[in-house]
Amino acid sequence: MLHGKRILLIVAGGIAAFKSLELIRRLRERGANVRCVLTDAGAKFVTPLSLQALTEDKVYSDMFSLTDESEMGHIQLSRDADLLVVAPATANILARMAAGLADDLASTVLLATDKRVLVAPAMNVRMWTHAAMVANVETLKKRGITFIGPNDGAMACNEHGPGRMSEPEEIAAAIEQMIGGERTSASAEKPLAGKRALVTSGPTREALDPVRYISNHSSGKQGHAIAAALAQLGAEVTLVSGPVSVADPRGVRVVKIDSADQMLAACLDAGRVDVAICAAAVADWKAAKPAASKIKKKAGVAPPSLELTANPDILATLSKPGARRPSLVVGFAAETENLVANAIDKRTRKGCDWIVANDVSAATGTFGGERNTVHLITAQGVQEWPTLSKDEVAMRLAGAVALQLGRPRSIKAAE
Ligand code: C5P
Numbered sequence: 324m325l326h327g328k329r330i331l332l333i334v335a336g337g338i339a340a341f342k343s344l345e346l347i348r349r350l351r352e353r354g355a356n357v358r359c360v361l362t363d364a365g366a367k368f369v370t371p372l373s374l375q376a377l378t379e380d381k382v383y384s385d386m387f388s389l390t391d392e393s394e395m396g397h398i399q400l401s402r403d404a405d406l407l408v409v410a411p412a413t414a415n416i417l418a419r420m421a422a423g424l425a426d427d428l429a430s431t432v433l434l435a436t437d438k439r440v441l442v443a444p445a446m447n448v449r450m451w452t453h454a455a456m457v458a459n460v461e462t463l464k465k466r467g468i469t470f471i472g473p474n475d476g477a478m479a480c481n482e483h484g485p486g487r488m489s490e491p492e493e494i495a496a497a498i499e500q501m502i503g504g505e506r507t508s509a510s511a512e513k514p515l516a517g518k519r520a521l522v523t524s525g526p527t528r529e530a531l532d533p534v535r536y537i538s539n540h541s542s543g544k545q546g547h548a549i550a551a552a553l554a555q556l557g558a559e560v561t562l563v564s565g566p567v568s569v570a571d572p573r574g575v576r577v578v579k580i581d582s583a584d585q586m587l588a589a590c591l592d593a594g595r596v597d598v599a600i601c602a603a604a605v606a607d608w609k610a611a612k613p614a615a616s617k618i619k620k621k622a623g624v625a626p627p628s629l630e631l632t633a634n635p636d637i638l639a640t641l642s643k644p645g646a647r648r649p650s651l652v653v654g655f656a657a658e659t660e661n662l663v664a665n666a667i668d669k670r671t672r673k674g675c676d677w678i679v680a681n682d683v684s685a686a687t688g689t690f691g692g693e694r695n696t697v698h699l700i701t702a703q704g705v706q707e708w709p710t711l712s713k714d715e716v717a718m719r720l721a722g723a724v725a726l727q728l729g730r731p732r733s734i735k736a737a738e
Contacts, residue, residue, distance in 0.1 A: 324718060325503050326354030326514060326556075331404035333429045334374065336364020337411035338479045339445035339488035344369060346410055347377040348706070349495035352722045353503075354514065358404070360384070362416070362429045386428040397428060401436035406502050409433070411445035411488045414456055420468070421459035439501060441469045443494050448484035471497045492709055513557030514725035519596040520558040521649070522550040523603035523637060525565035527583045531629065532614035536581075539604050543567030545655075545695060546602030548717035550575045553598075556721050561593040565603060583609065583634035590637055598651040598724050601638040601675075609634050642674035651676050651727055653720075656700075657683040666700050677701050679720065699723065 330350055334343045347357050359374040359382045371382040383391055383400060401407070409416060409429075416429060420442075425431040433440065442463070450456060451473060464470065472489035489497075524546020528536040543564060550562040551572035560575045563586055571577045578589045583605045590599070608631035618627055638654040652675040656666040659682070666680035678700040695716050699706040708719065 324353050324722065325350060325499060326722075328355045328406070328502055329404045330355050330357050330498065331360065331400065331407045331432070332357055332378075333360045333362070333407065333409045333416070333432070334365040334369060335362045335409060335411055335413045335416040335429065336367055337413045337445045337488070338368065339411040340365055340368035342488055342491050343410050344373055344377055346408075346491040346494055347374070349491045350498065351377070351726050352719055353495060353499065354722050354725065355498075356380070358383070358400075360400070360429050360432055362427060364413070364415070383428060386431060397431050398435050401432040402438065404436075404438055406498060407433065407436055407438055407440045408443070408494070408498065409440065410443035410494055412442035413444075414446045414450045414453075417442065417444065417456070417459050417463065421462045439467070439469065441471060441494075441497060441501060443471050443488050444473045444486075445488035446473070446486050447478065447480050448482050448486040451486045452484075469497075469501065514729060515553060515721070516557035518558045518598065518728055519594075520550075520553045520560045520724075521590060521593045521596040521599040521641075522546055522553065522560060522562045523564070523586060523590065523601045523605070524550065524562060525567040526604050527565045527586055527606045527634070528581045529583065529606045529609035529634070530581075530613045531610045532616065532618045534617050537606055537608070537610070538566075539606065541565070541567075541604035543569050544693075545713045545716065546600075547572050548713045549600055549602055549720060552714070552717040552721035553600075553724065555718075556725055558598075558721075561596070563589040563593070563603070583637065587635045587637050587640060590641060595647060596649045597728055598653070599641045599649045600653040600720075600724075601641065602655050602679075603637070604657065605637055606634055608632065636673070638675055639673045642676075644674075651724060653677045653679065653724075656680040659684040663698055663700070663705055666698065667705070670700050679716075 334340050350357050357378045358380045359378055361371055361382055361384045374382045419430045420433055425434045471494055473485050474487045474489055475485050476487045477483055478486050525543035526539045526541040528538045530536050547569050550560050554560045554574040562575050563578045580586050580589050611630040611632040642652045654673055654675040656669045656678050658665050662680050662682050666678045670678045680698045680700055681695055693712055694710055695713050696710040697708050697716055
């Protein structure tokens with residue numbers, strides 16, 4: 324994680340600059356603060372407004388801006404970060420770095436910094452393999468600049484080979500390796516301090532009679548990991564859990580229930596919360612008339628028929644507009660086909676804000692397994708997350724929740 328880390332992202336002018344927008348999201352989900360320097364050429368590919376909206380911070384471009392220099396001089400800008408990242412790093416900016424030029428804000432900041440620098444090159448394959456570039460890269464590496472990529476593949480110029488900028492996820496992972504996990508201030512580590520969270524987890528059991536029930540294979544691993552991650556970020560968490568064999572997460576209030584009706588009652592009992600995450604696999608149906616005593620098997624008598632009735636939809640209930648509605652309601656969609664389309668549809672049907680969609684077809688081993696491949700569906704679109712452990716999915720989701728709950732109202736309203 325990158326909670327409380329400050330990253331100065333320099334966006335230079337290359338077609339890969341659009342990926343920098345995605346990189347900002349990836350970094351902010353991990354808890355980092357990102358501030359951008361945009362070069363003149365970079366501004367031909369992405370707008371300062373997009374960078375500003377995603378970073379929720381001012382974008383710096385002008386070396387000679389009187390306001391910027393009086394508020395935050397270029398020396399301070401370069402020192403006020405834990406890491407400088409150049410993405411995309413074009414042939415031009417790498418050459419200027421190697422030569423030690425300081426002819427615009429980006430190159431000046433790079434020359435003035437006392438922090439580590441990570442560059443993600445992006446250029447045509449011939450430019451990357453040119454002797455001048457090879458020499459520049461060698462010079463920069465000798466000076467301690469860290470490189471990620473470029474990757475091999477098809478390029479915008481229709482050529483093929485090394486030159487594609489690394490994917491945002493790869494760059495974010497490299498940044499995490501460079502500066503993640505170091506000591507941060509208490510408030511940065513606990514961005515959810517003072518927030519209340521409700522999580523549902525595990526299966527429900529719907530009694531047919533005192534000894535038999537309908538249920539499903541949910542292990543509760545993902546829901547419990549989410550409760551633990553929210554608590555780790557400082558939230559006061561109530562976990563309403565069906566019968567599971569995973570241990571209670573530390574620092575979380577756990578309410579154990581059996582049926583969907585009990586789960587709903589426990590959720591409503593939890594009082595007002597800022598975020599509700601429904602990760603439970605609630606049984607869709609229950610017995611219309613559960614028997615008060617064990618249904619007897621009688622020789623020669625046909626098996627009893629089972630009349631079912633619908634369970635309350637907890638996610639839809641919590642999502643209902645009103646004063647009690649949490650600021651953020653998150654549901655899960657376990658699908659075996661048409662994952663994204665069904666999940667988008669579910670988000671609207673249930674009235675929740677986000678859906679975490681995961682493929683639970685048998686081949687994925689998601690049910691009861693340790694890993695999960697999910698898509699996060701929000702009003703803004705679909706984010707495809709890489710395959711992660713259930714703990715990593717939980718931490719990343721908790722980071723996204725912290726980011727969302729920490730946003731100023733004006734930005735939430737504009738979305
Ligand atoms: O409708 P479906 O079961 O596919 O929706 C899944 C989502 O809805 C999950 O977030 C689950 O926790 C929630 N849900 C619920 N109550 C139900 C059924 C599903 O909260 N009765």
